[in-house]
Amino acid sequence: xxxxxxxxxxxxxxxxxxxxxxxxxxxxxxxxxxxxxxxxxxxxxxxxxxxxxxxxxxxxxxxxxxxxxxxxxxxxxxxxxxxxxxxxxxxxxxxxxxxxxxxxxxxxxxxxxxxxxxxxxxxxxxxxxxxxxxxxxxxxxxxxxxxxxxxxxxxxxxxxxxxxxxxxxxxxxxxxxxxxxxxxxxxxxxxxxxxxxxxxxxxxxxxxxxxxxxxxxxxxxxxxxxxxxxxxxxxxxxxxxxxxxxxxxxxxxxxxxxxxxxxxxxxxxxxxxxxxxxxxxxxxxxxxxxxxxxxxxxxxxxxxxxxxxxxxxxxxxxxxxxxxxxxxxxxxxxxxxxxxxxxxxxxxxxxxxxxxxxxxxxxxxxxxxxxxxxxxxxxxxxxxxxxxxxxxxxxxxxxxxxxxxxxxxxxxxxxxxxxxxxxxxxxxxxxxxxxxxxxxxxxxxxxxxxxxxxxxxxxxxxxxxxxxxxxxxxxxxxxxxxxxxxxxxxxxxxxxxxxxxxxxxxxxxxxxxxxxxxxxxxxxxxxxxxxxxxxxxxxxxxxxxxxxxxxxxxxxxxxxxxxxxxxxxxxxxxxxxxxxxxxxxxxxxxxxxxxxxxxxxxxxxxxxxx
Numbered sequence: 001x002x003x004x005x006x007x008x009x010x011x012x013x014x015x016x017x018x019x020x021x022x023x024x025x026x027x028x029x030x031x032x033x034x035x036x037x038x039x040x041x042x043x044x045x046x047x048x049x050x051x052x053x054x055x056x057x058x059x060x061x062x063x064x065x066x067x068x069x070x071x072x073x074x075x076x077x078x079x080x081x082x083x084x085x086x087x088x089x090x091x092x093x094x095x096x097x098x099x100x101x102x103x104x105x106x107x108x109x110x111x112x113x114x115x116x117x118x119x120x121x122x123x124x125x126x127x128x129x130x131x132x133x134x135x136x137x138x139x140x141x142x143x144x145x146x147x148x149x150x151x152x153x154x155x156x157x158x159x160x161x162x163x164x165x166x167x168x169x170x171x172x173x174x175x176x177x178x179x180x181x182x183x184x185x186x187x188x189x190x191x192x193x194x195x196x197x198x199x200x201x202x203x204x205x206x207x208x209x210x211x212x213x214x215x216x217x218x219x220x221x222x223x224x225x226x227x228x229x230x231x232x233x234x235x236x237x238x239x240x241x242x243x244x245x246x247x248x249x250x251x252x253x254x255x256x257x258x259x260x261x262x263x264x265x266x267x268x269x270x271x272x273x274x275x276x277x278x279x280x281x282x283x284x285x286x287x288x289x290x291x292x293x294x295x296x297x298x299x300x301x302x303x304x305x306x307x308x309x310x311x312x313x314x315x316x317x318x319x320x321x322x323x324x325x326x327x328x329x330x331x332x333x334x335x336x337x338x339x340x341x342x343x344x345x346x347x348x349x350x351x352x353x354x355x356x357x358x359x360x361x362x363x364x365x366x367x368x369x370x371x372x373x374x375x376x377x378x379x380x381x382x383x384x385x386x387x388x389x390x391x392x393x394x395x396x397x398x399x400x401x402x403x404x405x406x407x408x409x410x411x412x413x414x415x416x417x418x419x420x421x422x423x424x425x426x427x428x429x430x431x432x433x434x435x436x437x438x439x440x441x442x443x444x445x446x447x448x449x450x451x452x453x454x455x456x457x458x459x460x461x462x463x464x465x466x467x468x469x470x471x472x473x474x475x476x477x478x479x480x481x482x483x484x485x486x487x488x489x490x491x492x493x494x495x496x497x498x499x500x501x502x503x504x505x506x507x508x509x510x511x512x513x514x515x516x517x518x519x520x521x522x523x524x525x526x527x528x529x530x531x532x533x534x535x536x537x538x539x540x541x542x543x544x545x546x547x548x549x550x551x552x553x554x555x556x557x558x559x560x561x562x563x564x565x566x567x568x569x570x571x572x573x574x575x576x577x578x579x580x581x582x583x584x585x586x587x588x589x590x591x592x593x594x595x596x597x598x599x600x601x602x603x604x605x606x607x608x609x610x
Contacts, residue, residue: 131584131591131605134519136511138450138598143511144518150591152605158583158592162534166560166570166586170528173419175561176274176426176470178460178517179215180205180494182262185225185484186475187254192499198261201495201504205476206265206273211510211517214271215472216262217430218255220279220315222292223333224341224489225475229284229292232315236285239307246318259324271522274327276403276430276472277316278376281342282308292342293487299344309358313366329363330376330403330430331355335385337377341487348381348388352395360398371400376430379404379411382418390422401426401469407435409547412462419467426470429463432456433474434492434548436482445480446496446507450598453508454541455548457573457600460516461559464526473513477504515602519569524561529570531556531582538576541598552576556595560586566607573600 130149135142190198204210221231230250235243248256259275266273281292286304288296300308316326331354335346346354351374363370375385382404390396402418402425419427434452436443460471475493482490494510497503534555541552550557552575560570574580574595581594586605595601 135601161581163583167528171525175524177214177522179213180473180476181217183225187258191254208269217276223280231283278330295343295345297345309362328371330373348385352389356395373401373403376403378408403428403430405431416466427468429471453512454550457512458550464559520561523564529560541575541577550575568605570603
């Protein structure tokens with residue numbers, strides 16, 4: 001590598017301000033480390049040799065650098081070996097923080113380091129008698145920080161707080177994974193970043209040392225987070241789609257290349273990125289209104305029902321030819337919403353009929369491997385659509401799952417009922433973000449708000465505990481304004497870029513998602529968990545809101561999953577404004593722990609020996 005610049009993600013200020021940014025600053029602890037030139041490596045190796053943190057930082061760089069022995073003088077080889085040893089120690093969980101506040105807590109890094117470098121595939125729990133612990137906490141700089149292992153003991157009496165009980169024999173849905181949306185807006189911001197920042201975004205989301213996302217939502221035609229309206233057949237009344245752009249020219253510029261990079265990076269991490277496709281609007285000439293934005297009721301012209309289904313199938317075919325096979329398709333984004341951007345109003349009965357008579361038969365013939373997901377609207381509407389769709393045998397036979405959004409509140413009871421009524425349906429949370437109406441009053445640009453991370457975790461836990469198989473964020477990256485959005489419908493994102501300053505900001509949502517996605521691997525089985533013995537009420541950490549808020553009033557929230565490798569993952573969320581000590585018990589053994597106020601903790605239990 002020719003450049004001597006070293007870019008790392010570092011904490012830049014208050015947790016509730018801009019967040020975590022890329023800066024050219026060797027003196028602060030990295031989020032992820034990029035390769036450095038050998039000349040710099042030589043100079044830095046000795047400097048860090050007698051500093052534990054320095055050794056670990058340099059060792060991580062060594063692991064990422066293709067060195068040549070000739071470039072390291074013999075007298076420095078011993079230090080280099082020590083650095084590699086430190087790297088291996090950290091990678092396999094042998095390096096631990098010293099115990100700190102809150103009983104189980106580890107002392108937070110003075111450099112506010114982020115333990116995202118943990119391998120999402122090779123991660124091991126502690127020894128047979130210990131539990132690995134990872135935490136993010138407000139105001140103390142802990143961000144997916146690995147703490148000291150906890151000793152796993154036979155069950156013991158505990159009366160000073162709640163007990164979390166895990167029943168690994170009570171297994172339910174298989175977890176698909178966690179993800180985000182790769183939109184044209186995201187692609188346009190990504191394209192403006194320098195190459196090393198692009199690499200960091202891809203690695204942090206999809207790489208072996210990153211969040212390990214396994215779902216990528218993509219849009220068919222434009223959506224509001226595009227640079228404007230577009231489709232792939234703009235010739236009016238082209239009912240046979242003779243003028244369909246099979247090259248997908250509009251998306252070949254920046255969007256498809258970004259999707260492809262994400263897919264390849266996931267493959268490099270030995271994971272599959274499942275692409276979930278969603279249409280917002282047909283071409284304007286297929287609609288009663290003659291416009292892509294907004295919708296009449298009904299949306300489609302009478303003659304357009306089969307051509308629209310064929311259009312979607314053709315797009316899927318062309319994506320496959322581009323090397324991007326689609327895993328699943330949602331029927332329509334928010335079919336009951338009529339906003340200022342792309343839309344197509346559809347009632348539950350209309351959706352059921354269209355699946356039965358058009359979309360289902362077309363997809364069954366042309367793409368039987370692609371799953372069809374109904375609904376893709378707010379949770380409170382989930383049952384209305386499912387009763388209509390699943391109530392028709394000629395529609396139900398084509399449907400594999402149901403997708404939903406979070407913008408009208410928790411509605412976990414609706415998710416639970418859906419799972420109980422149709423246990424074979426894959427339930428998928430397909431969109432979540434914070435619209436501008438949820439920002440602090442007076443904010444005109446995105447900012448780092450700890451509440452938003454807590455809200456994500458609260459929703460993920462509630463969804464998983466009621467039968468959901470996966471959870472998907474909205475745009476993976478946006479600019480400081482919360483866009484671009486061609487109708488001004490700006491939102492926050494887990495990663496925000498200042499393209500002028502060439503900095504990336506990592507908001508709390510990013511780290512909170514990591515507490516699930518890095519540890520609960522695809523193929524894991526959700527297992528039962530319950531919190532017993534909690535106080536009637538705890539001091540609230542934040543006020544209630546219309547959606548995506550976690551007040552902490554009722555204390556700890558938890559979910560658990562048994563991984564394919566036999567390790568048990570338990571995530572504990574504390575949104576209260578007070579520390580909560582608790583016992584965590586599973587399979588007759590237990591650990592004593594403390595959840596600091598406004599924190600999230602992931603526990604990884606070792607696989608049971610046979």
